[in-house]
Amino acid sequence: MPLDSQTQPTFTSKTSGKGKTQKSTRKPSSRPPLSDSERRKRFFTSLCAQIDGGHFTNALKTCGKILRLYPNDTDALQTMLFLLLQTEQYTSALHHLDSMAGDHDFERAYTLYRLQREVDAQQLLNSMNGRDQHRGTVHLEAQLSYRQGSFDEALNFYNRLLDTADPQTEEHSDVLTNLQASQQHADFISSGYLKALDRLPLAITKYTSPLPATPSLALPTKPKGTKVRMSRVPAGITPGVSPAPDPERWLKKSERSNYVGAKRRRGGATQGSGGVAAQGSAIAEHLPAPAAASASGGKSKGKGKKRM
Numbered sequence: 001m002p003l004d005s006q007t008q009p010t011f012t013s014k015t016s017g018k019g020k021t022q023k024s025t026r027k028p029s030s031r032p033p034l035s036d037s038e039r040r041k042r043f044f045t046s047l048c049a050q051i052d053g054g055h056f057t058n059a060l061k062t063c064g065k066i067l068r069l070y071p072n073d074t075d076a077l078q079t080m081l082f083l084l085l086q087t088e089q090y091t092s093a094l095h096h097l098d099s100m101a102g103d104h105d106f107e108r109a110y111t112l113y114r115l116q117r118e119v120d121a122q123q124l125l126n127s128m129n130g131r132d133q134h135r136g137t138v139h140l141e142a143q144l145s146y147r148q149g150s151f152d153e154a155l156n157f158y159n160r161l162l163d164t165a166d167p168q169t170e171e172h173s174d175v176l177t178n179l180q181a182s183q184q185h186a187d188f189i190s191s192g193y194l195k196a197l198d199r200l201p202l203a204i205t206k207y208t209s210p211l212p213a214t215p216s217l218a219l220p221t222k223p224k225g226t227k228v229r230m231s232r233v234p235a236g237i238t239p240g241v242s243p244a245p246d247p248e249r250w251l252k253k254s255e256r257s258n259y260v261g262a263k264r265r266r267g268g269a270t271q272g273s274g275g276v277a278a279q280g281s282a283i284a285e286h287l288p289a290p291a292a293a294s295a296s297g298g299k300s301k302g303k304g305k306k307r308m
Contacts, residue, residue: 121144
């Protein structure tokens with residue numbers, strides 16, 4: 001049955017001058033904004049996928065978005081601490097622990113240990129007084145003992161962990177490796193260093209005696225020898241073999257230290273070197289200059305005639 005013209009639908013379309021139809025510019029209806037709880041669910045879904053994929057940097061950003069919506073969200077705070085430790089941001093993790101409520105002494109001690117603050121970490125573990133004593137605490141105490149050089153205590157902790165660890169787990173192999181390292185260090189301190197000294201060459205072992213209590217004087221340094229010019233060496237002299245020349249050879253015989261004395265012309269005793277020769281040049285500097293008279297001390301008496 002044909003439809004009446006009044007009931008038939010009419011379609012109108014706008015055409016351009018070139019015969020092409022124009023698209024409708026009507027905007028689709030906007031969706032209502034999501035609530036905070038719905039956004040939180042979506043963020044947590046993305047967060048779980050990022051952690052499973054190992055994308056910790058992106059997971060930190062997603063965790064920050066959750067904390068901006070719910071600053072006191074316990075799950076988000078705990079996840080943020082885990083991600084900071086995984087990305088080795090230990091200083092930020094220590095500040096993050098200050099904003100977390102509850103008892104987190106083990107996490108704080110581990111963060112201090114990673115920041116190489118072993119004394120603070122050990123004091124915090126000692127103050128726990130048996131609280132939260134799980135396997136992680138024993139592992140941390142063993143690592144602190146090993147790093148501080150207490151290898152016997154580290155051996156005790158690792159033996160306890162090895163006795164209760166499953167042989168098929170990765171923990172068992174890690175504990176066994178650390179146990180062997182602690183045993184090697186303990187053996188070296190007790191007796192191994194003696195064997196190491198025996199293997200050293202003799203040129204080194206003579207310096208391994210205990211050092212004196214008082215500092216010793218420095219040994220005199222040997223002056224560097226200069227090459228002697230053979231053209232300036234006198235004939236019959238061999239450098240380094242022939243005896244050294246007399247250092248007083250430039251002085252008068254009467255001024256030398258080995259001067260014995262000379263006989264007087266007209267008899268008399270010989271003049272000994274006495275005190276002048278023994279006192280050396282220090283006294284000679286204070287002696288007066290020699291007079292212009294002769295050594296006899298007076299005028300000579302002659303028998304010849306006086307010349308006119």
